[in-house]
Amino acid sequence: MIRIAALVAALACLAACAAPAAPGGTPTASSTANPALPPGYDEHPQRTPPCSTTSADSPDPAAGPLGPDGRPDGPAVRRVRERGLRVGVSQTGQFRSKRDLVTGELFGLEIDLAKRIAAALGVPAGDEGLRLVSLPTGGRLYSLDTAANREARADTALADVPEVDLVIAGVSATPCRVEKYGLLFSEPYGQTHSGLLVRAGLTGVAGPDDLGGKKVCSGVSTTNSDEVIDERDRQLAQRKRPLVAVAVNDTGDCLMLLQRGFVDAVYSDVLVLHGYRYQDPGTVLLDYHGPVTTRMAIAASGEQEDLVRFVNAVLHDMRADGSLQRANEEWFAGLPEHHRLPLPDDPHQR
Known part of the structure; x- marks a missing residue:
């Protein structure tokens, strides 16, 4: 019995040490505790830090050397x-x-x-x-x-x-x-803009303010995840019951989590959500328009x-x-x- 107990303890330690890591390199407690959750699952995601850059301008195709075909070269x-x-x-x-x-x-x-x-x-x-x-x-x-x-x-x-x-x-x-x-x-x-996808049985939900206490999933380090975190923080500041922001390594995992009941909504690019609704008619894309185009x-x-x-x-x-x-x-x-x-x-x- 002692040997069996020691073996079980060793296997438990091994499983914990092999926990999947988020893109930032830090294993998440949630995914470690429940192996049914996808890699990188995190109920405490961090918002993208502010930056000093104010422009994402793209280079002019004509502002540089051209090749024999008349197209940019280098x-x-x-x-x-x-x-x-x-x-x-x-x-x-x-x-x-x-x-x-x-x-x-x-x-x-x-x-x-x-x-x-x-x-x-x-x-x-x-x-x-x-x-x-x-x-x-x-x-x-x-x-x-x-x-x-x-x-x-x-x-x-x-x-x-x-x-x-x-x-x-x-x-x-x-x-x-x-x-x-x-x-x-x-x-x-x-x-595009962000949208919200929920299961067909979830009623009385029109937007983030109706998701207090519910889990809302997005891809980690995306603008969608930042918007979810901002909504949560706004609800906290207004003394409302906040939603629970969930992040995963790949947004596609959010649909699986919604189907299995691990989350209550998916917050993502509305074009992506239309694709998920197409795959699973048991989901509903709300008539909600995210704050940013x-x-x-x-x-x-x-x-x-x-x-x-x-x-x-x-x-x-x-x-x-x-x-x-x-x-x-x-x-x-x-x-x-x-x-x-x-x-x-x-x-x-x-």
Whole structure:
């Protein structure tokens, strides 16, 4: 009996030591206590710290050297043309980037963008040319090769994040991300806002103020998570019963948690939530509009400005020939009108 007790104690210690870590590198007590919860599950997420950067401006595609094809040129562009293009994507965004479970192929607006950029670079389709890499929401921007990210990736929790050239995964272009990760954003290719998804049986809920004491899930280190934390803090300041902010490494895990009853709502990009509702008709997307309209852009290393200028040239062409508008209309045709925001203006339009 003594040996059995010792063995049980040792196994318990081993399980605790192997607890999954959040993207910041700190194991969370919640995920350690309940192995049914996904990696990085945290009921006490931290808000993104304030930053000194006030602009997320994107470089003008015409403000630099041009190649023989008339497009932006430079060392990063030439390197990608030689060894192929690696693009970090989601695989759980129904309309933007979703994996077909039968064929294994990825499809959606953001996959179309990746293919258009690869074609302009002369990179062939297939893993040897265009490689699409699935990234978790919380770690996606650490995948870019920047000085800040190289230092952060020395942390064992981030060491396995794959390196890519571009991230096209519903990333909101914010100044703080430019500062934190040392990246550059392309021109915006779309815009959206946050929404709330709940189970069909949850009644009397129209917005965050009706979720006091209930768990609201978002992807860690996202603008959505920051908004949830801000709502919680506002409710506390107004002496209301606050909601419980929950963060996970990948936003896709929030749907699983909602389905299993571990959380009561998912707070995310409304386009992502429409995809979740499409997957599970037992969910309800509330008629709620988050406080901020965000612009989605392609992220790249700030040390590879020529590649960002090239991407901007492609997006400029897609605006000019109408293919960007047509792609948005095709993929988001089934969304209610009040969730279909127009394309943002081209900041470099001449």
